[in-house]
Amino acid sequence: MITACPSCKSIELEILVNMGHQPMSHYTKETEEKKELIIKRCKKCSMIFNSSPIIGDFEEEYKFLSSTSTLIKNEAKKQSKEIIEHYIKIEKKFPKVLIEIASNDGYLLEEIKIKSPNTRLVGVDPSKLAFKIANKKGINQFQGYFNMENLDRIKDICGDKPDIIVANNVITHVPNLIEFFKTLSIMIGDHTKTCIRFQSTEQLLKQCHHECFYHENYNFPLVVNIEEIANKNGMEVYDGKKIEYHGGSIELWLKRKKAESTIISKEYQNIRKESQNTINNIENITSTFKKKKEKSIKAIEMFLMKAQAKGQKVGGYAAPQKAVTVLNSIKSENNNIKWIGDISKDKQGTFIAGTSIRIISLDDLINKKMDIIVVFAWNLYDEIKECLVSRGIDNKKIYNIKDIESMEL
Numbered sequence: 001m002i003t004a005c006p007s008c009k010s011i012e013l014e015i016l017v018n019m020g021h022q023p024m025s026h027y028t029k030e031t032e033e034k035k036e037l038i039i040k041r042c043k044k045c046s047m048i049f050n051s052s053p054i055i056g057d058f059e060e061e062y063k064f065l066s067s068t069s070t071l072i073k074n075e076a077k078k079q080s081k082e083i084i085e086h087y088i089k090i091e092k093k094f095p096k097v098l099i100e101i102a103s104n105d106g107y108l109l110e111e112i113k114i115k116s117p118n119t120r121l122v123g124v125d126p127s128k129l130a131f132k133i134a135n136k137k138g139i140n141q142f143q144g145y146f147n148m149e150n151l152d153r154i155k156d157i158c159g160d161k162p163d164i165i166v167a168n169n170v171i172t173h174v175p176n177l178i179e180f181f182k183t184l185s186i187m188i189g190d191h192t193k194t195c196i197r198f199q200s201t202e203q204l205l206k207q208c209h210h211e212c213f214y215h216e217n218y219n220f221p222l223v224v225n226i227e228e229i230a231n232k233n234g235m236e237v238y239d240g241k242k243i244e245y246h247g248g249s250i251e252l253w254l255k256r257k258k259a260e261s262t263i264i265s266k267e268y269q270n271i272r273k274e275s276q277n278t279i280n281n282i283e284n285i286t287s288t289f290k291k292k293k294e295k296s297i298k299a300i301e302m303f304l305m306k307a308q309a310k311g312q313k314v315g316g317y318a319a320p321q322k323a324v325t326v327l328n329s330i331k332s333e334n335n336n337i338k339w340i341g342d343i344s345k346d347k348q349g350t351f352i353a354g355t356s357i358r359i360i361s362l363d364d365l366i367n368k369k370m371d372i373i374v375v376f377a378w379n380l381y382d383e384i385k386e387c388l389v390s391r392g393i394d395n396k397k398i399y400n401i402k403d404i405e406s407m408e409l
């Protein structure tokens with residue numbers, strides 16, 4: 001149990017939401033042990049965090065491969081171009097060394113290679129599966145976490161201070177956020193530009209993305225929290241923007257404090273304002289969040305019960321971690337879903353952790369002739385719907401889990 005704020009260390013905390021008993025969401029057995037998942041908020045700095053995390057084994061068990069999603073691949077094409085352009089705009093030259101933290105199967109580094117062929121690229125990722133695939137693609141990757149313990153080994157691989165560090169969707173999963181920023185601050189030089197992307201906690205609260213809370217997600221910082229942690233570790237944010245990705249994400253650019261900077265965009269100023277407004281109205285925002293969360297789960301249960309009463313077979317498509325949270329939040333007697341399709345071969349044949357729902361291939365799901373297919377990966381809804389329709393599934397049978405959640409009871 002974490003008893004102090006991961007950012008400011010205050011012990012004045014309050015429960016934002018109790019998600020009930022949840023398994024580790026990237027595990028794959030029906031019998032997985034469950035543990036109460038309690039999300040708290042620091043009353044002093046408003047940082048939101050998982051107070052009862054189970055420290056996951058990302059080396060052996062992490063099965064998610066970014067390249068399996070067209071949306072992620074397209075976003076990588078766009079981001080790689082933007083990263084190189086951002087660097088050139090400030091430094092007037094191509095970067096020599098770029099590190100990506102949590103490089104997964106190398107999907108972003110491959111794109112950066114195309115945009116900047118002479119840049120030395122280094123990936124850092126703990127997952128053995130992702131490492132194996134990245135290696136096959138010829139990507140220089142360090143298998144391990146980005147932390148103090150591994151810092152010297154990572155530095156050796158880079159050979160030089162990196163010009164760019166990219167960390168997409170990492171800070172949520174970092175067990176010790178302060179150590180992460182400390183490691184970053186040692187890694188960077190005066191000219192290093194660090195780009196971090198993470199799901200917007202401001203949007204998570206306002207849009208009630210309760211399913212994004214799971215044991216492996218530790219930190220849900222607001223933009224102002226990141227600014228504070230960066231500042232305490234000799235860094236500062238100098239640019240940023242919103243990204244319509246993952247239900248609303250934030251991109252921030254950081255540099256060493258006092259190092260020259262040229263950008264403070266209007267968009268970044270707006271993000272800061274929004275983050276400050278969130279803090280100013282946090283009581284209202286969190287109380288609305290709690291009510292919406294309860295209503296969402298009831299709406300899903302009602303939807304499944306109605307389908308059962310009509311004798312309709314309900315299946316699901318895509319088994320991301322957020323599906324695990326949702327399916328473990330529903331009372332099991334109301335859950336009549338038996339199968340969920342997923343493109344990942346590593347997931348097929350396994351279970352949605354903590355449930356008896358089996359993960360199968362799309363072909364198998366089609367053969368089961370479902371009356372309703374619920375799309376759990378709502379952030380990939382359009383892509384998934386298009387894919388299902390192209391395989392002959394009637395448009396009207398496909399439901400976005402987010403639309404079900406907002407149905408009137």
Ligand SMILES: [Zn+2]
Pocket residue numbers: 005006007008009010042043044045046047
């Ligand atoms: Zn705090």
